[in-house]
Amino acid sequence: MTSYSESLSTIIDASNHMLDELxxxxxxxxxxxxxxxxxxxxxxxIRGVFALLSYQMFCGDDFxxxxxxVLAIEALHNFxxxxxxxxxxxxxxxxxxxxxxxxxxxxxxxxGDLLLIQSYxxxxxxxxxSLEMYNEFNHVAVQICEGQQLDLDFQxxxxxxxxxxxxMIELKxxxxxxxxxxxxxxxxxxxxxxxxxDLSVNHNRKIMKKIGLSLGKLFQIQDDYLxxxxxxxxxxxxxxxxxxxxxxxxxxxxxxxLSTVQQKKDLISIYHSEDSNxxxxxxxxxxxxxxxxxxxxxxxxxxxxxxxxxxxxxxADHKKENLIEFIESVLNRNF
Amino acid sequence: MTSYSESLSTIIDASNHMLDELxxxxxxxxxxxxxxxxxxxxxxxIRGVFALLSYQMFCGDDFxxxxxxVLAIEALHNFxxxxxxxxxxxxxxxxxxxxxxxxxxxxxxxxGDLLLIQSYxxxxxxxxxSLEMYNEFNHVAVQICEGQQLDLDFQxxxxxxxxxxxxMIELKxxxxxxxxxxxxxxxxxxxxxxxxxDLSVNHNRKIMKKIGLSLGKLFQIQDDYLxxxxxxxxxxxxxxxxxxxxxxxxxxxxxxxLSTVQQKKDLISIYHSEDSNxxxxxxxxxxxxxxxxxxxxxxxxxxxxxxxxxxxxxxADHKKENLIEFIESVLNRNF
Numbered sequence: 009m010t011s012y013s014e015s016l017s018t019i020i021d022a023s024n025h026m027l028d029e030l031x032x033x034x035x036x037x038x039x040x041x042x043x044x045x046x047x048x049x050x051x052x053x054i055r056g057v058f059a060l061l062s063y064q065m066f067c068g069d070d071f072x073x074x075x076x077x078v079l080a081i082e083a084l085h086n087f088x089x090x091x092x093x094x095x096x097x098x099x100x101x102x103x104x105x106x107x108x109x110x111x112x113x114x115x116x117x118x119x120g121d122l123l124l125i126q127s128y129x130x131x132x133x134x135x136x137x138s139l140e141m142y143n144e145f146n147h148v149a150v151q152i153c154e155g156q157q158l159d160l161d162f163q164x165x166x167x168x169x170x171x172x173x174x175x176m177i178e179l180k181x182x183x184x185x186x187x188x189x190x191x192x193x194x195x196x197x198x199x200x201x202x203x204x205x206d207l208s209v210n211h212n213r214k215i216m217k218k219i220g221l222s223l224g225k226l227f228q229i230q231d232d233y234l235x236x237x238x239x240x241x242x243x244x245x246x247x248x249x250x251x252x253x254x255x256x257x258x259x260x261x262x263x264x265x266l267s268t269v270q271q272k273k274d275l276i277s278i279y280h281s282e283d284s285n286x287x288x289x290x291x292x293x294x295x296x297x298x299x300x301x302x303x304x305x306x307x308x309x310x311x312x313x314x315x316x317x318x319x320x321x322x323x324a325d326h327k328k329e330n331l332i333e334f335i336e337s338v339l340n341r342n343f
Numbered sequence: 344m345t346s347y348s349e350s351l352s353t354i355i356d357a358s359n360h361m362l363d364e365l366x367x368x369x370x371x372x373x374x375x376x377x378x379x380x381x382x383x384x385x386x387x388x389i390r391g392v393f394a395l396l397s398y399q400m401f402c403g404d405d406f407x408x409x410x411x412x413v414l415a416i417e418a419l420h421n422f423x424x425x426x427x428x429x430x431x432x433x434x435x436x437x438x439x440x441x442x443x444x445x446x447x448x449x450x451x452x453x454x455g456d457l458l459l460i461q462s463y464x465x466x467x468x469x470x471x472x473s474l475e476m477y478n479e480f481n482h483v484a485v486q487i488c489e490g491q492q493l494d495l496d497f498q499x500x501x502x503x504x505x506x507x508x509x510x511m512i513e514l515k516x517x518x519x520x521x522x523x524x525x526x527x528x529x530x531x532x533x534x535x536x537x538x539x540x541d542l543s544v545n546h547n548r549k550i551m552k553k554i555g556l557s558l559g560k561l562f563q564i565q566d567d568y569l570x571x572x573x574x575x576x577x578x579x580x581x582x583x584x585x586x587x588x589x590x591x592x593x594x595x596x597x598x599x600x601l602s603t604v605q606q607k608k609d610l611i612s613i614y615h616s617e618d619s620n621x622x623x624x625x626x627x628x629x630x631x632x633x634x635x636x637x638x639x640x641x642x643x644x645x646x647x648x649x650x651x652x653x654x655x656x657x658x659a660d661h662k663k664e665n666l667i668e669f670i671e672s673v674l675n676r677n678f
Contacts (some may be wrong), residue, residue: 038363039492095449112431118491121426121459125484128463132477142467146460153457157374160449232361 012337016330019064022071023056026078029050030086030126042107043119044271047086049102054227054338056082058188061331062216065194066209073194076134081144081188083127088152090120095160096253100245123277141194148187155180162256166276171259182224185263189223190216191236208322219317230339232257233303236291248287254280258306259299279297311339347672351627351665358391363414365421365461377442378454382421384437389562389673391417393523395465396666397551400658401544402527409527411469416523418462422613423487431588431649432496435580476529483522490515497591501611508596509560517559524558525551537548543657548617555650558670561645565674567592571626583622589615593641594634601632646674 012020031044056078063074071078092098093106094116100106108116131145132138155161162168193213224340235250236259250257263275271293278289294300314335347355366379391413396408406413427433428441435441443451466472466480477644493511515555528548570585571594585592598610606628613624629635649670653663 010532023493035491036496038496040490087456091452094452102535113448114495115428117426117455118488118495120452120457121422122485123489124456124459125488129485132474132481139467144466146467149460150457150464152458153453154371154374160453161371163372190384201501315664 013330013333016333018054019060019071019334020057022059023078023082024050024054025300026071027053027056027082029075030079030083038115039118041123042111042115043123045104046090046101046107046119050105050336051102054086055184055188057184057334058220058331059122059191061334062189063192065192065321065327065331067195067213067306072111074134074136076130077136077191080127080131081184082190083123083130083197084145084149084152085184087120087123087127090116090123090154090180092156094120095156096251096255096259098245098249100249103245118241127222136192136195138194138196141191143192144187144194146156150181150185151183156185159256163254165256166263166280167262168256168266170261173256173258176256177225177228177258178221180259181228182221185227186217186220186225189220211322215317215320219314222310222313222317226307227338229303229307229310232259233300235296236287237300248291251279251287251290259303262306262312263294263297263299266302267293271296348665351668353391354406354446354665354669355388358388358395358413359385361406361410362388362391364376364410365414365418365458367386373450374453374457377446377450378458379453380439380445381425381436381442382440386437387673390419390420390523392669393520393555393666394526396669397524398527399576399665400527400656400662401547402530409471411465412471412526414503415469416464416519416526418458418465418518419480419484419487419572422455422458422462423491424450425458427491431590432582433496433584433588437576439670455597462483462673470528471530473529473531475564476526477520479526480528483518486514486518490518498589500591500663501589501615502607503596503600505596505600505625508591508593511591512560512563513556516563517556520554520559520562524555543560547659550652550655554649557645557648557652561642561649561674564638564642564645567594568635568642571629572635583626586614586622586625594629594638597636597637597641598629606632614664 010044025202027047027050030047032040033044059078059081060074061069063077069072089101090107093101093115094108097108098106099109106116109161123239131142145219155176155178158172158319159180162172162176162248174211190213193209232250235245238247246252259276260279264272267275275290275293278286280291281291318332321328362382362385365382367375368379369375394416397414398406398596400410425442426434428436429443429448432442432443434444441451442454449627451454466477490511490513493507494515497507497511525548528544528551567585568625570580570592571583573582575582581587584590595614597611599607602610610625611630613628614671618624653667654662
């Protein structure tokens with residue numbers, strides 16, 4: 009168990025309690041049971057906690073006012089997970105069977121649909137919203153679909169370029185982290201506060217979005233790394249699952265770029281085979297190419313970017329402490 | 344080709360033009376091409392036209408003001424079709440291959456997701472919206488999922504009751520027709536018009552929702568009827584597709600209710616078999632039970648309900664003419 013400072017614990021507890029409101033005990037039970045099953049297994053709620061941290065930094069401590077926005081973001085995120093798990097034919101999520109495996113693909117389609125609707129329901133219920141916030145939310149929801157499309161398209165490509173990989177994760181993963189970190193700064197309420205000028209709001213919003221972009225990439229590359237080099241108990245998924253599913257990860261894109269003609273030929277061939285030994289074979293090739301260290305170096309680079317950006321926020325340093333502590337805790341998982 | 348009065352043609356043309364705005368020529372092309380393919384094949388746009396007709400009856404003639412609401416409704420409807428086609432394993436929709444067949448289930452999941460997001464994007468863009476309208480829209484979107492769940496559950500039931508059938512179609516089909524017909528009456532703009540008292544708005548909203556309920560049931564039962572007794576060219580789907588897919592239709596529910604013990608046993612057995620001759624066998628059983636006439640009688644009953652309700656609207660009779668003409672034209676298709 010990670011132990012948090014009291015101040016950060018308060019925020020994480022708040023997020024935890026809020027998420028219970030996504031559970032519904034209504035009829036038809038067959039619709040709500042799979043969704044409750046998925047949502048009860050909460051995970052780290054990174055996006056909800058980010059939104060709350062940002063709210064605390066720029067707006068105030070009355071988290072309850074911001075609840076519907078947190079729920080909108082977490083519902084949107086969990087909707088994407090449910091549908092991605094169908095498309096990836098994934099069996100495990102957060103250490104438990106996915107809805108598509110425990111019930112069926114059809115059930116998972118419907119669970120995801122309902123959750124996307126719930127996401128908008130909360131967004132529209134929030135007294136904290138603004139037209140600008142709605143536009144940003146919609147824009148990000150579309151970006152996530154576009155990123156998922158690129159990811160699907162990668163299944164049919166033998167080789168992907170580094171920049172294609174980054175285009176995909178910026179849309180599929182980073183866009184929502186950017187939204188989570190910047191969304192309180194789209195609220196109408198902000199400009200009413202006498203000490204906040206529009207200028208500083210715009211500056212901080214821009215920086216928070218940049219932090220989200222770097223962090224989103226960092227998290228995704230870390231996910232790619234942990235899928236192969238993490239522990240099953242910690243990641244809640246099959247180790248090497250990305251290789252089995254022929255996912256085009258950071259490791260794969262970089263390995264293609266850095267390999268000799270022969271190594272690349274071998275990698276592409278093994279990666280797209282159904283060889284029962286393929287995880288081991290790919291791991292060996294990655295070792296020859298030093299992929300573990302190359303990936304850790306990239307993670308380190310993004311990490312430094314994030315902290316350089318945090319220093320640029322126009323806000324008292326003590327107000328950044330919870331955000332920094334939370335980022336560190338997420339990054340230190342499973343290493 | 345149906346020929347419409349000039350007045351109704353104007354509305355249908357308006358809806359037609361509006362729907363083009365759901366098409367996007369953006370990257371990644373693989374995401375937008377399947378959606379454009381589906382949306383270019385417009386169908387009758389019953390829900391969009393209903394919303395425009397209601398807008399004309401209660402608000403005014405400047406349809407452009409109401410465009411985003413029409414698009415929100417049509418996008419919501421088409422989203423449900425795309426995902427239902429996956430769940431039903433349907434091959435044809437409006438006479439063309441479904442997205443799931445022409446591309447893949449994964450592509451159809453993503454196309455539907457994007458369209459649901461577009462639906463909310465338009466709802467949130469409309470200057471015509473109100474909190475009450477948002478709540479109603481969300482409520483109906485949830486109802487559609489609940490109805491789809493009941494429909495999925497029916498796949499695993501050998502027999503369904505008449506009231507279960509009606510619960511399902513009220514949620515899955517009628518709720519959105521109700522919304523289409525009543526949504527202009529949820530607008531904030533209405534109460535600002537001097538001649539409209541809140542009292543008449545509430546009365547008309549209630550009646551329009553009742554009309555939608557009866558019409559929604561009528562359309563679904565007509566669909567069930569036409570699936571077996573319509574022409575392939577007119578319905579754009581396989582004749583008897585519901586029987587092949589073991590769908591629990593009005594005809595099936597009523598046949599179960601009205602059959603002898605032996606007939607019911609035969610019906611259930613044939614209906615759930617993979618017998619290549621099953622459409623013919625079910626048709627024969629339905630003939631013994633007079634299902635064709637029983638279904639037509641039910642359609643007639645609902646038809647009379649609709650027109651009795653229309654007479655109760657507190658609005659000048661000439662303002663009802665386009666609605667009546669459109670309902671007649673939709674009901675007369677393919678008979």
